[in-house]
Amino acid sequence: MASFEIYGGNRLSGEIIPQGAKNEALQVICATILTSEKVTISNIPDIRDVNKLIELLQLLGVIVTRETAGSYSFQANQVDMSKLNTPEFVQQATSLRGSIMLVGPLLTRFGIATIPHPGGDKIGRRRTDTHYIGFQKLGAEISYDPEKTEVTAPSGGLQGAYILLDEASVTGTANLVMAAVLAKGKTTLFNAACEPYLFQLCTMLNNMGAHISGVGSNLLTIEGVAHLSGCEHRILPDIIEIGSFIGLAAMTRSDITIKNVAKEHLGITPDIFERMGISLVFQDDDIYIPTQDHYRIQRFMDGSIMTVADAPWPGFTPDLISVALVVATQAKGSVLIHQKMFESRLFFVDKLIDMGAQIILCDPHRAVVIGLNHEQPLRATRMTSPDIRAGVALLIAALSAEGKSIIDNIEQIDRGYQSIDKRLQQLGADIRRID
């Protein structure tokens, strides 16, 4: 297992370009299975989870060609469904969350799909009922097995239906949209997730000939079509990376320009960091974060303590809660951080407390952070990255702490951040990868 060795306390400076969005990449790569024609996708991040998904497609017989750096074409004209049951496929599919989104495309195009329980972060219960209840509404039969679930379409193919999702599941919505585009008749998805990942998936599917309306909203209407064609698609910049870099700049009192952020797709993300006192300057499509020796967390209008909580889009993404939390440790003022969706995503605060942060973990979902206002730096230490976003929060903490820190289990960070050590070095960070 690899580690990062970090000498923190340096101010950083320069420009950084966000990678393509991991969670969008996982969706649109799965969607290439919906057609036998060639689909070309650019701005694909070179990260572990995405590379594993590409390998899974190759195992199924999809022809994947690297056109240029970050740009691949996919052609699913020789899919071999027998490969779904091979040990290599099962083992690989279990290691990432995104593999669950192979079910919708395979089911609707080939009438059957089997998938082991998907992996991903261990951040609390991660149920998949929303996906399977939706497939049932489209007429599929589910044979649930904790090891491997099989989904079978009726003999005439999936049939459009009205589906009120029991929760606005991101991967659940993507799976059902992909199943419905080739189903017969009309499907209505209400309480659909509407993260930019879904906006992008639906836009790509419409470019392939699908009929989806309501794109970007939580009410999607899909008129099934018999056939989809190839297309070209470009992945948006990763909002979670952008938010992570904003947090990094604030914590290290650096001046950083984040290039080409696609600001119309950032939703409430910049506002939340601004509420935490961080100055953001929008210049064309870049965000410039000037050096700030102090940043003060706002209070609510009635003077009460600020809360930063996650919510389904257009709320604040849960994937940036750990970054907001670490940023608060050096702010002026206090904030209640409320991670509503996941039960086990805040336990990493123990490490920050060891580093000298003032945090009261109220329960598994809530932590009060009393900012140190940069009057006392965090203490460098050795720590382990428990999940992808806690890992990045610890990385930001280590870069702000004076002295040498080690972060172990950085494979978690590599799941979602492309060559993060090299890109941070270019900003002046003293970080290196050790075995």
Ligand SMILES: CC(=O)N[C@H]1[C@@H](OP(=O)(O)OP(=O)(O)OC[C@H]2O[C@@H](n3ccc(=O)[nH]c3=O)[C@H](O)[C@@H]2O)O[C@H](CO)[C@@H](O)[C@@H]1O
């Ligand atoms: C590969 C991928 O795209 N992963 C993302 C996806 O995971 P994923 O699609 O697995 O997450 P879901 O959207 O299904 O749900 C996440 C969690 O939030 C809960 N929940 C969800 C919706 C809701 O309205 N209320 C609610 O409480 C669920 O019970 C679950 O515990 O979305 C999550 C939520 O944005 C992100 O953290 C993950 O990075």
Ligand SMILES: C=C(OP(=O)(O)O)C(=O)O
């Ligand atoms: C939780 C995340 O990823 P996954 O759903 O792939 O585990 C994440 O990207 O923050």
